[in-house]
Every structure is written in C-alpha cells, then in structure tokens.
Amino acid sequence: MPLYGGVFDLEGQKARLEEIEHQLSRPGVWDNPESLTPVLKEKSQLEEELSKFMELRKMHQDVLEWLSFAEAEQTPDILEALKENLAAFRKTLDKMELEAFMSGKDDKNSAILEIHPGAGGTEAQDWAEMLLRMYLRWAENSGYHTEYLDYIHGDEAGIKSVTIQITGDYAYGQLKGERGIHRLIRISPFDASGRRHTSFASVDVYPQVSDDISIDINEEDMRIDVFKASGPGGQHVNKTSSAIRITHFPTGIVVQCQSERSQRRNKESALKILKSKLYDLEMEKLEEERQEKYAAKDAISWGSQIRTYTLQPYRLVKDHRTSTEVGDVESVLDGNINPLIRGFLLSRQSQ
Numbered sequence: 001m002p003l004y005g006g007v008f009d010l011e012g013q014k015a016r017l018e019e020i021e022h023q024l025s026r027p028g029v030w031d032n033p034e035s036l037t038p039v040l041k042e043k044s045q046l047e048e049e050l051s052k053f054m055e056l057r058k059m060h061q062d063v064l065e066w067l068s069f070a071e072a073e074q075t076p077d078i079l080e081a082l083k084e085n086l087a088a089f090r091k092t093l094d095k096m097e098l099e100a101f102m103s104g105k106d107d108k109n110s111a112i113l114e115i116h117p118g119a120g121g122t123e124a125q126d127w128a129e130m131l132l133r134m135y136l137r138w139a140e141n142s143g144y145h146t147e148y149l150d151y152i153h154g155d156e157a158g159i160k161s162v163t164i165q166i167t168g169d170y171a172y173g174q175l176k177g178e179r180g181i182h183r184l185i186r187i188s189p190f191d192a193s194g195r196r197h198t199s200f201a202s203v204d205v206y207p208q209v210s211d212d213i214s215i216d217i218n219e220e221d222m223r224i225d226v227f228k229a230s231g232p233g234g235q236h237v238n239k240t241s242s243a244i245r246i247t248h249f250p251t252g253i254v255v256q257c258q259s260e261r262s263q264r265r266n267k268e269s270a271l272k273i274l275k276s277k278l279y280d281l282e283m284e285k286l287e288e289e290r291q292e293k294y295a296a297k298d299a300i301s302w303g304s305q306i307r308t309y310t311l312q313p314y315r316l317v318k319d320h321r322t323s324t325e326v327g328d329v330e331s332v333l334d335g336n337i338n339p340l341i342r343g344f345l346l347s348r349q350s351q
Contacts, residue, residue, distance in 0.1 A: 010053060017046045056096055059089040094342075099170055101345040106207035106283070107173030111166045112149070112276050117158065118181070118200030125158030127184045127199040130333060132162050135178075137335025144168035148259045149269050157190070163257075163273065165208065172207040177344030178337075179205045180306030187312045196312050200305065206276040215275045222274075223247045224267070229258030244270045253277050307340070309333070322347040 020043045023029065066082040115131050117124035139146045150163040181202055188197040209215060229243035243258035244266040255277065257269040307319045309329060317326045324343030326332050
C-alpha cells in the first residue's frame with residue numbers, strides 16, 4: 001500500500017521493522033550493546049513513521065465518517081465538524097508528505113540559519129531584518145524553538161548579520177532550500193524621492209550536528225577572541241567581555257556568539273556553530289552536489305539570486321529554481337513560506 005507515489009511504502013516499512021525485531025531476538029545479540037546502536041536508531045525511526053501513518057489513516061477514517069453524516073443530514077454542526085476534520089487531515093497529510101520527501105542524512109536535524117545583507121547599506125540591512133522576521137514567524141507557526149546565537153545591529157536600521165538556531169525535527173530538511181541570495185524590489189522607505197530600489201541578502205543554512213557525530217578540532221587550528229557583546233538579551237550583554245569569536249585557520253571560517261551572559265556558554269555555542277559548518281563543508285565535498293561555498297561564493301548581488309520578492313510595480317514572490325510563484329507577498333513575508341519550501345522539495349524529488 002504505497003503512499004505519496006511510493007515515497008512511503010507501508011508494507012515495506014512493516015517488513016523491515018519485523019526483520020529488525022527478529023534480529024534483536026536472536027541469542028547473544030545483546031552481548032555487544034554498542035554494536036546495536038544503528039539498528040535501534042533505525043527501529044525507533046520506523047516505529048515513529050508507522051505511528052504517524054496510522055494516525056493519518058485514522059484521521060482519514062474520521063473524515064469519511066463525518067462525510068457520511070453530512071450526506072444523511074446537513075446540519076450546521078455536522079458541516080462544521082466535517083470542515084474541521086478535513087482541515088486537520090489536510091494539514092497532517094501535507095506535513096507527512098514533506099517529511100517523506102526529506103530523506104537526506106541530516107534532513108531531520110535542527111538548523112542553524114545565518115542572514116547577511118548585501119551591498120547597499122541601510123536598504124540591504126533593513127531587507128535582512130525583514131528576512132529574519134519571516135523565518136522567525138515561520139518557525140513559530142511550525143512549532144519550532146528559536147534562539148539567537150549572534151546579532152549585530154545595522155547602522156541606522158535593520159541588521160548587519162544574525163545567526164539563529166531553529167530547534168525541532170526536520171527544521172534543516174525544510175530550510176535547506178532557503179540557502180542562497182534573496183532579492184527584494186520595492187519603493188524604498190528610506191528614499192525621500194520615493195524611488196524603486198533593489199536590495200540583496202544572503203541566507204546560509206547548516207544542519208545542527210547530531211551528538212552521535214564526532215568532529216575533532218585541533219586547538220592549534222583556531223583563534224578565540226573575546227569582546228563585549230551587543231544586541232538582543234538586555235543590558236547585561238555589554239557589561240562584560242563575554243562574546244566569543246572563533247577563527248578556524250584551515251578553512252577561513254569565522255563564527256561568533258554573544259547571546260549568553262557567560263563566556264563559557266558563548267564559547268560552547270560558537271563551537272557548535274563551527275562544528276556544524278565544518279560538517280556541512282565536508283558533506284559538500286563528499287556529495288559533490290553544491291559548489292565549493294568557501295572557495296568561490298557567489299557575490300551578494302544581481303544575477304545570483306534564488307528568489308525575488310517584488311513589492312513594486314507588481315506584487316509577486318518567485319523562486320527562480322523551481323518557478324514557484326506566490327502572489328500574496330505579505331503572507332510570505334509574514335512567515336508563510338511553505339509553498340516555496342514545498343516547491344523546492346518537489347523539484348528535488350523529481351530530479
């Protein structure tokens with residue numbers, strides 16, 4: 001009984017789970033528990049997927065029951081219940097479909113997201129802050145927890161850079177397609193002449209490294225600088241030199257964190273970001289799917305954008321990789337980026 005065109009195979013998943021359970025029941029198999037870690041992890045994942053599928057099937061049966069009630073007697077209460085059950089089923093189905101398309105090694109991980117404005121001063125910095133708000137709203141609506149790891153205010157408005165952690169299952173799998181250059185076309189609120197401006201900002205997304213993945217970093221390969229913090233978090237952030245900046249010499253990667261009161265906590269968070277970036281860089285080399293980001297990164301400028309948000313002379317958000325278009329720009333900027341995420345995942349699946 002395949003679901004989503006064979007992406008989720010219920011019978012195949014059940015058969016694999018039975019095979020694992022049989023394997024775990026063999027005599028002597030528990031003599032070396034550490035060797036069973038990958039098997040137990042796979043078993044847990046299969047049980048979770050099957051549980052979600054059974055929940056979806058029950059919701060489908062509920063919809064069919066309410067539909068039969070509505071066919072017999074179309075009272076307002078029955079029609080409202082049918083509407084609510086159908087909406088809940090549709091939401092769960094869409095979520096499971098997206099998860100089914102996210103089968104990459106790190107897709108289920110939490111995510112670390114960075115935003116940097118391009119050239120253009122206040123215009124670009126304001127656009128970077130608009131993107132930050134969009135992703136924070138999306139995370140909130142998706143039930144994810146967000147935490148600032150680094151934040152630098154813009155000169156007059158907006159932000160110079162920001163790093164946030166988005167915690168929850170499949171955060172990275174959904175956001176990995178957001179990596180790239182985002183372009184905004186609008187009438188500038190900072191231009192007294194009311195002229196149309198084009199602004200750019202870059203978004204980088206990295207998977208949060210799992211605890212079972214070991215990444216060794218030699219202390220000789222990095223420099224740790226301490227400085228006074230600024231940004232969200234209250235007045236305490238700039239009273240002491242608690243902010244941390246780490247420079248990794250072999251790759252040229254620079255990370256910093258200033259969200260915590262203590263220097264130790266900021267160092268731990270900065271190392272977490274560095275490990276995620278090093279892991280992501282290694283995955284790029286192994287997969288050979290993306291260009292060497294740190295060797296020749298696209299300029300944050302015209303011609304390299306993955307998506308354009310047009311507010312003037314017409315209103316449209318267009319993803320240039322998938323040709324997905326959304327006319328309700330305000331909704332997208334308010335966090336409703338799921339149609340764009342879905343378009344990217346479907347495009348990747350077809351490839």
